[in-house]
Amino acid sequence: MSDQTRIVLVGATGLIGRAVMAEAVGLADxxxxAVARREVPLPKGxxxxxxxxxxxxxxxxxxxxxxxxVVIALGTTIxxxxxxxQAFRAVDHDLVLETARAAKEAGARQLIVISSVGAQFASKNFYLSVKGEVEDKLAKLHFDRLDLIRPGLLRGHREGPPRPAERIGMMFSPLLDLLLIGKWRKYRSARASDIARAIFALAGAKQRGRFVHEHDELRRLLRR
Incomplete structure (x- = not known):
């Protein structure tokens, strides 16, 4: 047991959180x-x-x-x-940073955070600006290792109220992905299960520093 990597997952009720719990089944190391506000059915096994x-x-x-x-998979939508x-910032900014500070105080050496492709503080898009602002502030907490995962559209079954636009996007994303080439490749969609697998590929990595993982890097992690 002492050789196991202890991972605390915050955001277990969301698409990525549920995928992480499912992918953890059978991983002996x-x-x-999982930390959550409400009970979540655990995956079989x-x-x-x-x-x-x-x-x-x-x-x-x-x-x-x-x-x-610590893995932070928190997030809402406008x-x-x-x-x-302000309600959006309360989750995607305030709660994420509060959780990150708690992780630092708890002695975690590594922080893995689900961000978004295009995250940049200077962005004119409010959503992406907040994501970029949070990334910048997370870097200032000086974890031994900070991994920022920036996926495009996430594919998978979501609980809760339907998101028609997102569902349509998921339906057409395999075709649209083929059109995203060159510098646009990073905007390709990703299955939640693949993001979860990438998280476990990163967990426990010894190299120090701040690392950003977009589409191609995420695919490379899955090929390990």
Missing amino acids: IHLV ARMEMLLSDTSHWADAVAAGRPHC KAVDGDK
Whole structure:
């Protein structure tokens, strides 16, 4: 057990969080602890911990997981919060940074965060600007290793209210991906299960520094 990499997953109820829990099944070298606000059905065969807590106590939950690595898979959409930019920032900025600070205080050496392709603080797009701002602030927390995953459109089954536009995008994404070449390749879609596999490929990596993973790098990780 001492040779296992202890991973605390924050954001277990979302598309990526559920994919991470599913991909963890059968990984003997991983001890996964999921932190969530509400109970989530565990995948069949899962051998992991689930810690339920209000967000105000997530720092305690993260610490209880004794993490080597923390994975933050938090996020909402502008539409989900009815266009309320402050409500969006409360999750994608405030809660992400609060969780990252909790991870640092808990002694995690590695932080893996799901961001977005195109994330840049200077972007005129509000969503991408917030994502870029968060990335910049995460770097200033000085983890031994910071991995920023920037996927394009995520494909997979989502729980909760339907997202018609996103569903249409997923239907046509295999065709559209073929048209995204050259510098546009990074905007190709990705299956949630592949992102989860990439997360486990990164977890426990010894090299220090800040690393950004877009489409081609994510595919390379999956070929290891």
